[in-house]
Amino acid sequence: MIPVFLGISIISFFVMYAAGDPLNIIRLGRPNITQETIDALKVYYGLDKPIPIQYLTWLTNLLQFNFGKSLYGGRPVNFLIGSWVWETVKLQLISILLAFAISIPIGINSAKKQYSKQDIAVTSISLFGVSMPTFWLGLILIIIFSFQLGWLPSAGAYGAPYLWWDNPILDEIAHLILPVTVLVYVMLAQNIRLIRANMLEILRSDYILAARASGLSERKVVYKYALRNAIGPVITYLGISLGAIIAGAPMTEYVFNWPGLGRRYVDAAMRLDFPLVMGINMIITVMTLIATLIIDICYVYINPRIRIR
Amino acid sequence: MASNKIGQKKKGKSKRRGASQWAVAWRRFKRNKAGIFGLIIVMAVFFVGIFGSFFAPYPARPDPHAYDPFYDIDPITGIGDVRKPPSWMDPEEPNSWKYLFGTTPIGTDVFSDIIHGTKYTVYVGVLVTVITMVLSIAVGAIAGFYGRWVDNILMRISEVFLVFPSLLLILVFVRIFTVSVGEPFLNIPIINIQIPTGLTIVIVILGLFNWASNARMIRGEFLRIRELEFIEAERALGAGNIRIIFRHILPNLMSSIIVVSSLTIAYAILLEAAVSFLGFGDANTITWGQILQENFSEMRIVWWAEVFPGIAILLTVFGFNLLGDGLSDAMNPRLRD
Numbered sequence: 063m064i065p066v067f068l069g070i071s072i073i074s075f076f077v078m079y080a081a082g083d084p085l086n087i088i089r090l091g092r093p094n095i096t097q098e099t100i101d102a103l104k105v106y107y108g109l110d111k112p113i114p115i116q117y118l119t120w121l122t123n124l125l126q127f128n129f130g131k132s133l134y135g136g137r138p139v140n141f142l143i144g145s146w147v148w149e150t151v152k153l154q155l156i157s158i159l160l161a162f163a164i165s166i167p168i169g170i171n172s173a174k175k176q177y178s179k180q181d182i183a184v185t186s187i188s189l190f191g192v193s194m195p196t197f198w199l200g201l202i203l204i205i206i207f208s209f210q211l212g213w214l215p216s217a218g219a220y221g222a223p224y225l226w227w228d229n230p231i232l233d234e235i236a237h238l239i240l241p242v243t244v245l246v247y248v249m250l251a252q253n254i255r256l257i258r259a260n261m262l263e264i265l266r267s268d269y270i271l272a273a274r275a276s277g278l279s280e281r282k283v284v285y286k287y288a289l290r291n292a293i294g295p296v297i298t299y300l301g302i303s304l305g306a307i308i309a310g311a312p313m314t315e316y317v318f319n320w321p322g323l324g325r326r327y328v329d330a331a332m333r334l335d336f337p338l339v340m341g342i343n344m345i346i347t348v349m350t351l352i353a354t355l356i357i358d359i360c361y362v363y364i365n366p367r368i369r370i371r
Numbered sequence: 372m373a374s375n376k377i378g379q380k381k382k383g384k385s386k387r388r389g390a391s392q393w394a395v396a397w398r399r400f401k402r403n404k405a406g407i408f409g410l411i412i413v414m415a416v417f418f419v420g421i422f423g424s425f426f427a428p429y430p431a432r433p434d435p436h437a438y439d440p441f442y443d444i445d446p447i448t449g450i451g452d453v454r455k456p457p458s459w460m461d462p463e464e465p466n467s468w469k470y471l472f473g474t475t476p477i478g479t480d481v482f483s484d485i486i487h488g489t490k491y492t493v494y495v496g497v498l499v500t501v502i503t504m505v506l507s508i509a510v511g512a513i514a515g516f517y518g519r520w521v522d523n524i525l526m527r528i529s530e531v532f533l534v535f536p537s538l539l540l541i542l543v544f545v546r547i548f549t550v551s552v553g554e555p556f557l558n559i560p561i562i563n564i565q566i567p568t569g570l571t572i573v574i575v576i577l578g579l580f581n582w583a584s585n586a587r588m589i590r591g592e593f594l595r596i597r598e599l600e601f602i603e604a605e606r607a608l609g610a611g612n613i614r615i616i617f618r619h620i621l622p623n624l625m626s627s628i629i630v631v632s633s634l635t636i637a638y639a640i641l642l643e644a645a646v647s648f649l650g651f652g653d654a655n656t657i658t659w660g661q662i663l664q665e666n667f668s669e670m671r672i673v674w675w676a677e678v679f680p681g682i683a684i685l686l687t688v689f690g691f692n693l694l695g696d697g698l699s700d701a702m703n704p705r706l707r708d
Contacts, residue, residue, distance in 0.1 A: 066531050073540065209671050331539075
C-alpha cells in the first residue's frame with residue numbers, strides 16, 4: 063500500500079517537472095513581468111530549493127491536507143475540491159449501486175443457462191457495451207432524448223427553472239437519468255462479463271456437483287455456494303470503482319456538462335493547473351488504497367479459506 | 372516415471388506434426404461465426420486505412436479541397452454546403468449519394484473525414500499495442516522468470532499503474548507533451564511517409580500507461596511454464612536463461628500474446644478516441660475522436676457528425692473484440708476437444 067502511494071505521489075509530482083519550469087505558465091500570460099518578480103515568485107513557491115526537498119515539502123503538506131492553491135484564481139485546492147465533489151459522488155454512488163444490483167442476477171442467470179437465447183443476447187449486448195465509447199453513448203442519448211424528443215435535460219445537474227412540476231427533487235432526478243444510464247450501462251457490461259465467466263467455471267466444479275447431489279435446492283446451490291466463490295473478482299472491481307469514485311467519469315461528466323470533479327479535472331489538465339491536478343490525483347490514490355484495503359478485509363469474510371498471515 | 376513422461380510428450384508431438392498448432396487453431400476459428408465476423412471487420416478497417424485515400428470523395432484535411440462543400444454555394448441562399456444532413460435523408464438534395472454522412476459546420480464531408488481518419492485509427496491501434504506488448508512482455512518475462520525481489524519490485528510498480536484511473540494521468544501527460552509541439556508532421560525521407568507528431572506523442576503515452584495488466588498476465592504464464600519439466604530438461608542440457616526465455620517459454624505464450632494484442636488494439640482505439648474527444652488530441656490529425664470533438668458544440672444541429680464517427684469507432688472496436696474472443700476460444704488448449 064505505502065509503496066503504491068509513494069509511487070503515485072512521485073509520478074504526480076514529476077508530472078509538473080515534465081512540463082518544464084512551472085513559472086513558464088505565469089510568464090506566458092504576462093509578457094511584461096520582470097526577472098525580479100520571477101525570482102521572488104521562485105522563492106515564494108519554494109522552487110529555488112533542490113527537487114527532493116521540494117518533493118518532501120509537498121508530501122508533508124499533503125499529509126496535512128494542504129494541497130496548495132490553484133494557479134487560476136488562487137483559491138485553495140481543497141476548498142475547490144470540496145465544493146465540486148458532491149455532485150460527482152452522488153452521480154457515481156447511484157450508478158455503481160444500481161450497476162451491481164442489476165448485474166449480479168443477470169450474470170448468474172446467463173451462466174446458469176449458457177448458450178441459451180437469453181445468454182447470447184446478454185453476452186452480445188455486453189460485448190457491445192465494452193466496445194462502445196462511453197461518451198458516444200452519452201451523445202446518442204442526448205441526441206435522442208433531449209434534442210429529438212425533448213424529454214430530458216441535456217446538460218448540468220440542476221435547472222434554473224426546475225423541470226418536472228417545479229419540484230427540486232424531481233428536477234435533480236430528471237438531470238440524473240441520462241448520465242446514470244450511461245455509467246450503469248458501461249459498468250454493467252464489464253460486470254456481467256466478469257460474473258458470467260467466473261460462474262461458468264465454478265458451476266462446473268466438483269463441489270457444486272456434490273452440493274447438487276446431496277439434494278440442495280438450486281437456489282441454495284447457486285446463491286450460497288457458487289456465488290460466494292464467483293464474487294471475488296467482482297468485489298475487487300467494486301472496490302476499485304468505489305475508490306475511484308471521486309475521479310468520477312471524466313468523459314461522462316464532460317458530455318453532460320456535469321458540475322463535478324471529473325469535468326473540473328479535465329479543465330484543470332487542459333490548463334495545466336498543477337496544484338489542482340496533483341491534489342485530485344492524490345485524493346483519488348488515497349481513496350483507492352483505502353478501498354482496496356477494505357476489500358482485502360472483506361475477502362476474508364467472503365472466502366474463509368483466505369487467512370491473514 | 373520421468374522417462375515415461377518424456378515418452379508421452381514425444382508421442383504427442385509426433386502426432387500433432389500433421390497439423391501444426393496454428394492450423395488446428397485456424398480450423399477451430401473458422402467454425403466460430405462471431406470470430407469470422409470480427410476478422411472481416413478488422414480486415415475492412417485495415418483495407419480502408421491503407422487504400423482509403425483513393426476512394427474518399429474529398430481529400431484529407433490539410434488539403435484545401437477538403438473544404439470544397441463549403442465553397443459549393445447555393446445561388447438562392449448564398450450559403451455553401453455546411454451543416455447539410457446526410458443526402459439520402461435530405462428531401463432537397465437530388466443526389467442522394469452526395470454527402471453520405473452529411474457535412475460539418477466548417478464545410479467538410481463527414482464521410483471523407485471518417486475514411487481519412489481510419490488510417491490514424493489503425494496507426495493508433497497497432498502502435499499502442501506494439502509499445503504495450505513489448506513493455507509488458509519485457510516486464511512480465513523478467514518478473515516471472517527471475518522472481519524474488521525483481522518480481523516484487525516490478526509488481527509493485529505495476530500496481531501503481533493498475534490501481535490509479537489511468538485516463539487522468541494520461542490526460543495530463545498528453546497535454547504537457549503536446550502543448551509545445553512544433554511541426555505538425557514529421558517527414559520520413561526515404562519511404563516518404565508523414566508521421567503526425569502530436570498523435571505519435573499521444574500513442575507513446577497511451578502505450579506507457581497500458582502495460583500493467585498485460586504484464587501481470589504474462590508474468591503469471593511465465594511462473595507457470597518456468598516450473599514445467601521441459602524447462603528443467605532444457606536446463607539440464609545446458610541452455611542459458613536467454614535461450615530458455617526466447618526459444619522455449621515465449622513460443623508457448625504466442626497464442627495468449629496474440630489474443631491479448633487483439634483486445635489491446637480495441638482498448639487503445641477507445642482510449643485514443645476518448646483523449647481526442649476531451650480535446651487533448653492532436654488538432655492536425657483528424658482522428659475519429661477529433662471529428663467528435665470538433666462538432667460536439669454544434670451537436671444539436673449536426674448530429675450526423677457525432678453519430679457516424681461513433682459508429683465507426685464502435686464497429687472497429689467491436690470487430691477487434693470479437694476477433695480477440697474468437698482467437699482465445701480457438702487457441703485455448705483447455706477448451707480444445
